[in-house]
Amino acid sequence: MEPRQPGSNKMxxxxxxxxxxxxxxxxxxMLVIKTNLDPxxxxxxxxxxxxxxxKDPKEFKAYFEE
Structure with a gap:
């Protein structure tokens, strides 16, 4: 069985x-800075x-808020 190749053959x-x-x-x-322009x-x-x-809104918000 040949492996599946997704996408176009022209690529x-x-x-x-x-x-x-x-x-x-x-x-x-890296330096990541939160500014007053951030939402x-x-x-x-x-x-x-x-x-x-x-799936877990509390965990999602906790990850992006510090």
Missing amino acids: PDFDKLNDRLIAESSTSP EDTVENNPYYHDEEP
């Missing part, structure tokens, strides 16, 4: 692409919130 093989640059993640620490609600403009109620 080039990812390993053969030579016009892409994949940056490695930084090993140095008060954790679901507002949050890319991890998808219009449906999360």
Whole structure:
């Protein structure tokens, strides 16, 4: 049985692409700053919130609020 290949057959093989640059993640620490411009609600403009109620709303809000 052949492995399932999702996507279009017209797409080039990812390993053969030579016009892409994949940056490695930084090993140095990052600084994340909360400002007065950040929304008060954790679901507002949050890319991890998808219009449906999360499985555990308290845990979701606790993760994004500090």
